[in-house]
Structure formats: structure tokens, C-alpha cells
Amino acid sequence: MASKQCKSLTLEKKVALIKEVEKGGRTKSSIAQEFGIPLSTLSTVLKNKQKVLDGFQRSFSSQRKRVRGSKFPDVEAALMVWLRNARAANLPVTTSKMMEKADALALQMGQTDFSCSSGWFDRFKKRNSVVSKSVHGESPTVDAATADNWRSSRLAELRESYADTDIFNLDEAALFYKMLPSRTFTPKGGACSGVKQGKDRVTVLFGANATGEEKLPLLIIGKALKPRCFRNARLPNGVIYRANRAAWMTATLFEEYVRAIDNKMAKKNRKVLFIVDNCPGHGKIENLEAVTVEFLPANMTSVVQPMDQGVIEVARNIYRKSLLHRILLSYENGKGYKIDLLGAVHLLSSAWQQVRAAAIANCFAHAGF
Structure with missing residues (x-):
């Protein structure tokens, strides 16, 4: 009797397999048969469910056969952020x-x-599906035309149903919370070495309405479930902390966050619109009472997403200036200062409060709202 050939499933198929099981109403045997795999393979996938979902929701390609990590994940994450920003500005890299x-x-x-x-660079490209393409002069025009069409059709339709006070944009960004400004004044001819920069990273979800008058709570995602510095400490009002091993946004965390706000809005008899980009970390959420989630079209977020027009960058800059101020003040008092996660959370909360409503409203206007 010929032995069965082992079938290696892609991450995408593993996720589809998990979702099919979670739907219920079918036996695992029938599902395994449909996917053409042994029941033991299905059991292994379900056993590693969280690892598979986290791997899929990170920015790795869903067609990779195995979840392989990087020895320098923070460098890799920062490089991907830099690359996306450069390409959003249509700069060749x-x-x-x-x-x-x-x-x-x-x-x-x-x-x-x-x-x-x-x-390392070859492996980085494979892990993140980075490819080399020819630059075409027409693409910026096509993107602009597509964005204008979305604004004049879908956005115009949405704005007929919602006031500016009820239209929110949400987006997350990475923050290396120990990193200081990269430039400094120094006497001419003097050395320009700096302090050792921290590699500690969190993901932060920012959200605000089109008038800038209402900011949503910050969702800060770290790696430690119960950081030591949080013991016997209270987080600032308007901050939610969650954790996973990658410190990334996941569909589960996003749904938990949106449902919490949906409950609050429902109690106030409000109907609000959340505009978000269409990424694996923002899954579809069923049965919301007060919140309607609208996904932006692909490849347009850098043009039409208000948070990307400067809101997040302003918050980051305020944060880093505040961090530098604390360090310099401690130095002048003959003391050292090392920021921990709790201190970073407080500084970030303060920075978010300092972002002016007018600045947020201007970013919405710049995005075409």
C-alpha cells in the first residue's frame, strides 16, 4: 500500500481551515477530507491555532509554508515602516x-x-514579500484618480448619513518608545556620539473624529502581558493596554476594542462611523449596535487616511520631545533617567492629549474629508 504524501499547507489555507472548524455544524473528519489532509494534520493546525493566526496577521506573506522569525525583528519592523512611507511618497528605493x-x-x-x-537582506525580502518592480510614471495619477473617485462617490455617500462629529478614523503605528530625536546641536568639530537607542517597541492605535474634538482611547500593545513596572500602578485615563508576543495588532484585539466603544456609543444612543484600512489586523466584526466599520480601498490609505496625513507623526514628535525633556532635566539635576513601559504609556497619553483638535481637523481636510 502506497503511503500518503505529506501535504504542506500555506498559512492562508491553515487560516481558512481554522475558520471552517470554528463555524461549527460539521465534523472535523469531513473538513479534513474537503481540504485533502489527514485528521492528524487538522489536529496539529488547531493545536497551533494562535501561532498560525499571529503569523498570518503579521505582515508576512500568507503563502509562506512555515512561520519563520527574524533574529532582529525590531530592525525588520522599522525597515518595513520606512519602506512603506517611502513608497507612499512615490520615492524609488x-x-x-x-x-x-x-x-x-x-x-x-x-x-x-x-x-x-x-x-540577511534576501531573507528579509522573502519574509516580507518585498519585490523589485519597474517604476511607472502613470501610477501616481492612477492612485490620485482612484482616490478622487472614492471621495466623490463612497465618502460623499457616507457623509450624507454621518455628521463630522460622528466620523472617526483609526490607524495604528509602531513606537520605539526609548528612541530619542536623531539630530542634535554640537560645537563645530566636536564628537557627535549619542546615547544607546532603545529597541523596545509597542504598537499604538490612534483614533479621532473629523472635528478633532473627540479622541478615542489609545490602545497600546506591548509584548509583556503583566509588565513589572505596572505593579501597583494605575494607567492613565483613556489608555488600554494589551499584549501579545509580537506586540502587533490582531483581529481579536481590534474587535475587543471596537466592541467596547460600540457599547459606550450605544448607551449614548449614538451612531458613528469608523473608517479603517483593510488589513489582516482589522477583521470583519458582526452585530455591532452603534458602530459601522468602513474599510478603505486597498493601496489608497496613504492618500485618504487622515491619521496618515500627520496626526500620528505629531503625536510621536510630542512624545519624543517630552522624553528628551525629562532626560535633560534629570541630567541637570545630577540624576539619570531611564524610561520604562509605564513611563512611556504616561508620556504617550500626555502627547495624545496635546495634539490639537485643529491639527486633526486639518489632516481630515487634507485627506479630502
């Missing part, structure tokens, strides 16, 4: 420039043992 930037980011984060070799 070469291999040499990316490798140079990877080394620079590693140095900023204190990763002195990192060196961007050709081998």
Missing part, C-alpha cells in the same frame, strides 16, 4: 539604500551586532 537604512536603524536601536549582509 534601491537595494543599496535599503541595506544602508537597515544598518542605520539597527545603530539607532543599539543593535551593534547587526550587519545588513546580502543574505
Whole structure:
């Protein structure tokens, strides 16, 4: 009797398999048969459910056969943020420039043992589905036309149903909370070395309405479920802390956050609109009472998403200035200052409060709202 050939499932198919089981109403045997796999393979996938979902919801390709991590995940995450921002501005990015930037980011984060070799860069591209493409002059025009069409049709339709006070945009961003500003004044001819930059990262979800007058609670996602510095401490009002091993947004965390706000809005008899980008971390949420979630079309978020027009960057800049102020003040008093996660949460909460309503409203206007 011929032995069965082992079938290696892609992450995408594993996620589909998990969802099919969770629907209920079918036996596991019938599902395994439909997918053409042994029942033992199905059991293994379900046993590793969280690992599979986390792997899929990160920015790795859903067509990779295995979830393989990086030795320098924070450098990799920062490089992907830089690449996305550069491409959103339609700037061409070469291999040499990316490798140079990877080394620079590693140095900023204190990763002195990192060196961007050709081998590391090749693996980075495979892990993150980064490909080399020819630059076409027409694409910015096409993007602009598509964005204008969305604004004049779908957005106009939505604005007929919702007042500006009830239209919210939500977006998350990475924050390396120990990282200081990268430039400094120094006497001419003097050395320009700096302090060792921290590589500690959190993901922060920002949200506000189109007038800028109402900011949603910050959702801060770290790696530690119960950080030591949180013991016997209270988080600031308007801050929610959650954790997972990757410190990334997941569909589960996003749904929990949206449902909590949905309950609050329902108690106030409000109907509000949440506009978000269409990414794996923002899953579809059923049976909401007060909140309607509208997903932005693909490849347009950098143009039509208000949070990307400067809101998040303003909050980050205020945070880093506040961090530098604390460090310099401690230095002048003959003391050292090291920021921990609790301190970062408080500084970030304060920074978010300091972002002016007018600045947020201007970013909504710049995005075409």
C-alpha cells in the first residue's frame, strides 16, 4: 500500500481551515477530507491555532509554508515602516539604500551586532514579500484618480448619513518608545556620539473624529502581558493596554476594542462611523449596535487616511520631545533617567492629549474629508 504524501499547507489555507472548524455544524473528519489532509494534520493546525493566526496577521506573506522569525525583528519592523512611507511618497528605493537604512536603524536601536549582509537582506525580502518592480510614471495619477473617485462617490455617500462629529478614523503605528530625536546641536568639530537607542517597541492605535474634538482611547500593545513596572500602578485615563508576543495588532484585539466603544456609543444612543484600512489586523466584526466599520480601498490609505496625513507623526514628535525633556532635566539635576513601559504609556497619553483638535481637523481636510 502506497503511503500518503505529506501535504504542506500555506498559512492562508491553515487560516481558512481554522475558520471552517470554528463555524461549527460539521465534523472535523469531513473538513479534513474537503481540504485533502489527514485528521492528524487538522489536529496539529488547531493545536497551533494562535501561532498560525499571529503569523498570518503579521505582515508576512500568507503563502509562506512555515512561520519563520527574524533574529532582529525590531530592525525588520522599522525597515518595513520606512519602506512603506517611502513608497507612499512615490520615492524609488534601491537595494543599496535599503541595506544602508537597515544598518542605520539597527545603530539607532543599539543593535551593534547587526550587519545588513546580502543574505540577511534576501531573507528579509522573502519574509516580507518585498519585490523589485519597474517604476511607472502613470501610477501616481492612477492612485490620485482612484482616490478622487472614492471621495466623490463612497465618502460623499457616507457623509450624507454621518455628521463630522460622528466620523472617526483609526490607524495604528509602531513606537520605539526609548528612541530619542536623531539630530542634535554640537560645537563645530566636536564628537557627535549619542546615547544607546532603545529597541523596545509597542504598537499604538490612534483614533479621532473629523472635528478633532473627540479622541478615542489609545490602545497600546506591548509584548509583556503583566509588565513589572505596572505593579501597583494605575494607567492613565483613556489608555488600554494589551499584549501579545509580537506586540502587533490582531483581529481579536481590534474587535475587543471596537466592541467596547460600540457599547459606550450605544448607551449614548449614538451612531458613528469608523473608517479603517483593510488589513489582516482589522477583521470583519458582526452585530455591532452603534458602530459601522468602513474599510478603505486597498493601496489608497496613504492618500485618504487622515491619521496618515500627520496626526500620528505629531503625536510621536510630542512624545519624543517630552522624553528628551525629562532626560535633560534629570541630567541637570545630577540624576539619570531611564524610561520604562509605564513611563512611556504616561508620556504617550500626555502627547495624545496635546495634539490639537485643529491639527486633526486639518489632516481630515487634507485627506479630502
